[in-house]
Amino acid sequence: MTALVIDTSAVVALLLGEPDADALKERLLAGSPRLISAFSVLECHVAMSRKIGPAGPELVDRLLSAVSAEVIAFGDAELASARVAFDRFGKARHPAALNLSDCCTYALAKTRGLPVLAKGSDFVATDTRVLD
Numbered sequence: 247m248t249a250l251v252i253d254t255s256a257v258v259a260l261l262l263g264e265p266d267a268d269a270l271k272e273r274l275l276a277g278s279p280r281l282i283s284a285f286s287v288l289e290c291h292v293a294m295s296r297k298i299g300p301a302g303p304e305l306v307d308r309l310l311s312a313v314s315a316e317v318i319a320f321g322d323a324e325l326a327s328a329r330v331a332f333d334r335f336g337k338a339r340h341p342a343a344l345n346l347s348d349c350c351t352y353a354l355a356k357t358r359g360l361p362v363l364a365k366g367s368d369f370v371a372t373d374t375r376v377l378d
Contacts, residue, residue: 250277250377251355252315253364254289254347257282261294261305266365273363273377280315281358283324285350287317318354327353335372342371 256270274280287310294302310317318324331352335342344352352374355362361375369376 248277248377249279249281249358249360250274250363251351251358251360252280252282252286253351253362253369254286254293255365255368256363257286257290257306257309258293258297259365261302261309262297264365270363270365274313277363277377278314280313281318281354281360282310282315283347283350283354284317284319286347289347320350320353323357324350324353327356331356331372340371342368344368344372 250273252274256274258264259270260267260274287306290306291303294306296302298305328349331344331349332339334340335344335352336349337343337345348368351362351364352369352372354360355374361377362369363377
């Protein structure tokens with residue numbers, strides 16, 4: 247099993263049953279341990295609240311609990327790496343166009359040397375590994 251970092255895009259796609267949800271679920275369940283940035287958990291909370299209302303955050307918590315995701319605090323190492331991510335790959339700077347939360351996911355992946363489970367091609371355009 248390969249350890250992995252879960253991006254918000256994967257969580258939202260899984261919870262909304264998007265077309266690629268089955269493939270994402272397969273990759274998620276094949277990985278262990280499963281890490282997610284505390285910042286990404288907050289973004290999932292906000293995104294699912296907006297998409298489906300007050301029940302959204304509870305679904306996020308249930309999913310993360312069901313897959314035994316470990317929520318990782320954002321520390322000094324992640325901060326330094328997220329700054330580099332923004333400078334190199336941030337919106338209006340690079341085709342990857344990483345947003346704030348993406349930079350936090352990138353930082354966790356880079357500081358731990360792990361691949362990212364994400365939907366879309368944002369992380370593919372960076373120098374971090376992405377589960378395919």
